[in-house]
Amino acid sequence: MSDAPSPHGDGVAPAQASSVTSPKRVIRLLVLVLIRSSALVVIVALLWPGRPYELDMIAQLSPQLSILLGVLSLIAALAHRRTRRCGIEGLAACALVLTISFIQYSSARAGADPIGRDPNLRVVTFNGQGGSAGVDYEGFTSWLLEQNADLVCVVEAPARFLVSDDWIQDTYPYRIRPDSTWRWPIVLLSKHPFERVKLAPTDEIVRHSFVRIRSMLVEFEADRQLLFTAMHQPSPRSRESWERGKREALRDARLLSDYRAETGVPIILAGDFNATPQGASFRLFARETGFRGASSVLGAQGSWPASAPRRFSLPIDHVWVTEEIQLVAAESGPDFGSDHRPVRVDLLLGVNPDQ
Secondary structure: OOOOOOOOOOOOOHHHHHHHHHHHHHHHHHHHHHHHHHHHHHHHHHHOOOOOHHHHHHHHOHHHHHHHHHHHHHHHHHHOHHHHHHHHHHHHHHHHHHHHHHHHHHOOOOOOOOOOOOOOEEEEEEEOHHHOOOOOHHHHHHHHHHHOOOEEEEEOOOHHHHHOOHHHHHHOOEEEOOOOOOOOOEEEEEOOOEEEEOOOOOOOOOOOOHHHHOEEEEEEEOOEEEEEEEEEOOOOOOHHHHHHHHHHHHHHHHHHHHHHHHHOOOEEEEEEOOOOOOOHHHHHHHHHHOOEEOHHHHOOOOOEOOOOOHHHOEOOEEEEEOOOEEEEEEEEOOOOOOOOOOEEEEEEEOOOOOO
């Protein structure tokens, strides 16, 4: 037999050489599939108006998912020449997702910010997590004192909250407490006197709506009134609660729209919406009412979960306003042990946005 060297040089058969490198090729292939499929799914989720539950959850997480996709794409672009093109495609998809998300965030904007004018109304909303042992209510009330808010909404407020400090009694003598059945565990506080109003007659559809029966018509200044109310939508942790959240958003949107059309009174709505600006219930409520959300001036800050950095948490606690009220500034507050951060919003009431 001939002792001539193998044409492959190292004596390794082609099949053997292929088997040595095949795991790397499989990994590269999986990375390529993951980047392309993830980008496609997120973009479809954002652009599909009637998307199902699973895609709506993806859409609500789209900014965070786009960051993860961007990191993975950057690694792919730099790791190997064979994955460079896919990495670049992934980075482009990441940029597209962020652009769509920004547009949907900004769609809640209430006109141009007032120039040269100071806000004349401050609202704070906070989910107090029902009196959980780990929540620092003393810290929250101290922070609330510093904010000097005119109107306060506390969702899942513990019973002791209203009697925890004398200054709360003195600063907010006007309030709506949870009823004796604790059906609506929401506290509304106001520095200004108010009249409690019912927005519609009782029927089976609206009988459990906080908005319908426990809204306050606030005497903000002489001859100036506004309606202040709150919502707490169910958390979309299942398809059933997600569907119920959309029904409640539509129900209260119609109540507020009808009241607004009948009276012309400016409206401020605060609370835990359990939806980001990309969420189906958020977009449904915005479309039905024409209200504007503070997410446009809150920027990239989120309120849930409080344990996450603000830039990586989700904006699900909202303040909504009608067109007479300008959104000036918003900020999510410190972590007080609840799973939500409080949100502070500065407003300008009664100024024509075109002036």
